[in-house]
Amino acid sequence: MPALAQKSFDVATFDRARVLKAANQYLSEKPITITASSSPRSAGGPHDFFSEADYWWPDPKDPNGPYIQRDGMSNPDNFVEHRRALMRLSVQIPALIAAWKLTKDKRYAQHAAMHLRAWFLDERTRMNPNLQYAQAIHGRVTGRGTGIIDTIHLVEVARALEVIEGAGALSAGELQGIKQWFADYLEWMTTSKNGIEEREAKNNHGTCWVMQVAEFAHFTGNQELLEYCRGRFKTVLMPNQLAADGSFPQELRRTKPYGYSLFNLEAMAMVCQILSTAEDNLWTFELPDGRGMRKAIAYMAPYIRNKRAWPLKPDVMYDAEWPMRQNSLLFAGLALKRGDYLDLWKSLPADSNVEEVIRNFFIRQPVLWVG
Numbered sequence: 001m002p003a004l005a006q007k008s009f010d011v012a013t014f015d016r017a018r019v020l021k022a023a024n025q026y027l028s029e030k031p032i033t034i035t036a037s038s039s040p041r042s043a044g045g046p047h048d049f050f051s052e053a054d055y056w057w058p059d060p061k062d063p064n065g066p067y068i069q070r071d072g073m074s075n076p077d078n079f080v081e082h083r084r085a086l087m088r089l090s091v092q093i094p095a096l097i098a099a100w101k102l103t104k105d106k107r108y109a110q111h112a113a114m115h116l117r118a119w120f121l122d123e124r125t126r127m128n129p130n131l132q133y134a135q136a137i138h139g140r141v142t143g144r145g146t147g148i149i150d151t152i153h154l155v156e157v158a159r160a161l162e163v164i165e166g167a168g169a170l171s172a173g174e175l176q177g178i179k180q181w182f183a184d185y186l187e188w189m190t191t192s193k194n195g196i197e198e199r200e201a202k203n204n205h206g207t208c209w210v211m212q213v214a215e216f217a218h219f220t221g222n223q224e225l226l227e228y229c230r231g232r233f234k235t236v237l238m239p240n241q242l243a244a245d246g247s248f249p250q251e252l253r254r255t256k257p258y259g260y261s262l263f264n265l266e267a268m269a270m271v272c273q274i275l276s277t278a279e280d281n282l283w284t285f286e287l288p289d290g291r292g293m294r295k296a297i298a299y300m301a302p303y304i305r306n307k308r309a310w311p312l313k314p315d316v317m318y319d320a321e322w323p324m325r326q327n328s329l330l331f332a333g334l335a336l337k338r339g340d341y342l343d344l345w346k347s348l349p350a351d352s353n354v355e356e357v358i359r360n361f362f363i364r365q366p367v368l369w370v371g
Helices: 011-026 081-103 108-120 145-165 172-192 192-200 204-220 223-241 258-274 293-305 328-336 339-347 355-360
Strands: 050-052 133-134
Touching: 011 081, 011 223, 050 172, 050 258, 081 108, 081 145, 081 339, 081 355, 108 145, 108 172, 133 145, 145 172, 145 192, 145 204, 172 192, 172 204, 192 204, 204 258, 223 258, 258 293, 258 328, 293 339
Parallel strands: 050 133
Antiparallel strands: none
């Protein structure tokens, strides 16, 4: 639990009915891991996560040749089954563990444990702890650093694992085995060519690398990496991504500037939520020129409240689906004591059936993070 969790707003009471409705639905669903599907285009094996870069398409001039890019336009024929399986895990585990946290009903924790064993422990169905083959591009690369963004869906799973430790649904040995999986993945993220490439990304990919490393380090107790991520937030993310007005220029230049701005803000907020301590509060940290999370939230909040005021062109896809109940508002509202942010958060839709929204709205159970 973050050291700065506030008691001024009872998230558990507010979200209880929504959490239990979802968790009750998931109690009857069996685990589906990446070994349930495969693609002939993957260079990896049955336990290797595989995905294809969204915005790459067959070349009309050379249909069998290397794919070409169309920014912001997702190719519906790409292989996405592993990503779907991971998203399903990231929807179900947090809901089940949140329900256990609220009720202490062991059915929820026991069902979550079944999924966790399948994904991280069972030799027949587990996923290998790397993303070597993520976001491949046909005819160009078998995997890329940018693919590491696909495991943003493990961030809330890791937080749920921290909560489930007290449920008795996993043995000490099983918990240690899962922690070892995340420790191995952290090692790969921080030392591999793809991992280093993603770390150095100048936009939301770089933010999401820090967010993932921070939470996985939090779960595994890696203090060195936690401190590294705090430093990176202050010396790399904030100086290089945030403009004087609080916007993210790297996101504004994309073909989906509104959605990408929200996405990066959510990831930045999660970095603050994971890493802030009483002694080192990233929510109130500011650069010498005044740039910091206060400005980032203040820039987007009016456009979340009134999207019609957004000054740029609409996103080329899924423009109507945003905003959602952005957790940056909740966490900033609590950390910065801004009741207006909390009220805005309460007014927004919490859930969506649109796959693209599920993919880009990756923190869905705030009760795991506060209170």
